[in-house]
Amino acid sequence: MAPTAVKAASLQFLKQVYHGKSLSSSKTDVTLDVGDGRKVSGIIYVSLEDRMQVEQWLEYRLYIESLQDVESERAVLQELNSYLQDKVYFVGHSLTVADILLYHSLHRVFKHLSFHDKERFINVSRWFNNVQHDRRLRQSLTLLPFVRSPLYSGTSSHSTQVCVSSRQLPHSQ
Amino acid sequence: MGFGDLKSQSGLQALNNFLEDRSYIDGYVPSQADIAVFLAVGTPPPASLPHALRWYNHIASYDSQKDSLPGVRQPIETYGPAGAPATTAAAPAAPKAAAADDDDDLDLFGSDDEETKALKAKRVEDYAARKAKKPVIIAKSNIILDVKPWEDTTDMEEMERKVRSIEADGLLWGASKFVPVGYGIRKLQISCVVEDDKVSTDFLDEEITKFEDLVQSVDIAAFNKV
Numbered sequence: 001m002a003p004t005a006v007k008a009a010s011l012q013f014l015k016q017v018y019h020g021k022s023l024s025s026s027k028t029d030v031t032l033d034v035g036d037g038r039k040v041s042g043i044i045y046v047s048l049e050d051r052m053q054v055e056q057w058l059e060y061r062l063y064i065e066s067l068q069d070v071e072s073e074r075a076v077l078q079e080l081n082s083y084l085q086d087k088v089y090f091v092g093h094s095l096t097v098a099d100i101l102l103y104h105s106l107h108r109v110f111k112h113l114s115f116h117d118k119e120r121f122i123n124v125s126r127w128f129n130n131v132q133h134d135r136r137l138r139q140s141l142t143l144l145p146f147v148r149s150p151l152y153s154g155t156s157s158h159s160t161q162v163c164v165s166s167r168q169l170p171h172s173q
Numbered sequence: 174m175g176f177g178d179l180k181s182q183s184g185l186q187a188l189n190n191f192l193e194d195r196s197y198i199d200g201y202v203p204s205q206a207d208i209a210v211f212l213a214v215g216t217p218p219p220a221s222l223p224h225a226l227r228w229y230n231h232i233a234s235y236d237s238q239k240d241s242l243p244g245v246r247q248p249i250e251t252y253g254p255a256g257a258p259a260t261t262a263a264a265p266a267a268p269k270a271a272a273a274d275d276d277d278d279l280d281l282f283g284s285d286d287e288e289t290k291a292l293k294a295k296r297v298e299d300y301a302a303r304k305a306k307k308p309v310i311i312a313k314s315n316i317i318l319d320v321k322p323w324e325d326t327t328d329m330e331e332m333e334r335k336v337r338s339i340e341a342d343g344l345l346w347g348a349s350k351f352v353p354v355g356y357g358i359r360k361l362q363i364s365c366v367v368e369d370d371k372v373s374t375d376f377l378d379e380e381i382t383k384f385e386d387l388v389q390s391v392d393i394a395a396f397n398k399v
Contacts, residue, residue: 025396088196088226093234126194134199 010058036161053091057098064105073109077121084123088130095131103131107141118146175250179213188214191253196228198252204244206252207232213249243293245301275363304348312369315347316393317362320381320388325357332387339380343371362394 067073084090090098110118110128118125129146132138176191177184188210191198199206210234218225235242318338322329329351337346354386365377374393381391 085223086230088227088231093231122194126196129194130196130201146194 175253189225192224313399343368
């Protein structure tokens with residue numbers, strides 16, 4: 001899909017989700033007018049490289065939407081997991097359109113993910129859990145649970161263990 | 174409890190574990206909590222602690238905004254694993270405050286005007302004050318110990334007196350009874366309530382086995398969280 005078409009599709013999606021009466025985008029910014037005189041100031045693309053990265057993610061997100069089977073979903077999550085190892089947000093140090101659209105596309109995938117898998121793809125889970133707590137961003141999607149448990153992780157860093165020892169009484173002769 | 178010494182390897186390791194599934198120290202947006210810990214860490218963590226490094230680089234990008242981030246800087250010990258309940262309590266409180274107030278006030282990407290900033294700051298203060306008034310719950314456990322004598326002629330009352338003479342802050346002795354175990358030998362079964370942070374079972378074990386002329390061994394028969 002041509003870049004302009006991808007961008008158009010993404011903006012269309014944003015408009016749909018955020019019920020924006022008008023969505024305007026300039027070379028550097030996206031502004032969402034949510035009506036009643038409220039304007040959601042957009043995400044600033046800090047640099048040209050950032051903007052290009054965001055647009056790449058917009059395309060990737062369409063790929064995610066097209067996935068049919070669990071295997072390819074896993075592969076995508078694996079890729080995203082390595083990508084997010086050293087990042088808090090997808091592009092730069094703040095929320096961008098990339099995070100918003102990826103969140104919406106991945107919600108469906110995460111919804112049916114087991115806790116075990118959420119633990120496996122810990123970086124994507126961390127990013128997802130962070131992003132989903134913004135109510136405005138979440139809109140009508142459900143808040144998904146992310147719980148850590150020693151059952152799923154190797155370390156018991158998040159729980160305290162209590163040991164009970166009960167030895168058999170030695171018989172006296 | 175917190176992270177411990179954030180300039181040491183163990184402190185940084187604790188921080189790394191904490192940040193494995195968290196983007197921020199407290200809640201889901203950068204706050205004064207992150208700045209406080211950031212300043213305590215001082216230098217970038219090594220690459221062997223990827224989550225700590227990721228968080229450090231991210232918070233470093235907020236250098237110009239650090240005074241305007243929400244929240245109030247607390248002493249460093251309040252952040253981290255033991256502070257986790259504070260995090261989970263803060264997280265529902267923050268969205269609740271957001272839901273309670275008008276949607277008009279909260280911008281999607283956080284660029285507030287003066288009024289809403291003041292409002293938010295006041296709310297955070299009220300919450301902190303409320304939280305401070307709440308009594309702290311101390312973790313306690315109920316332990317039942319089996320103290321075994323050398324032989325059936327051992328003076329069990331004497332043994333009980335000696336065990337009860339063990340005193341420690343956070344240790345409270347409870348009921349006891351003598352349970353026959355065969356061949357005329359009786360064991361002393363005594364219960365106590367301990368504060369987890371102050372008294373350990375190792376301590377109890379050691380102290381009781383000090384009475385070696387009376388006590389053959391000590392076992393933990395039961396250990397329940399109160």
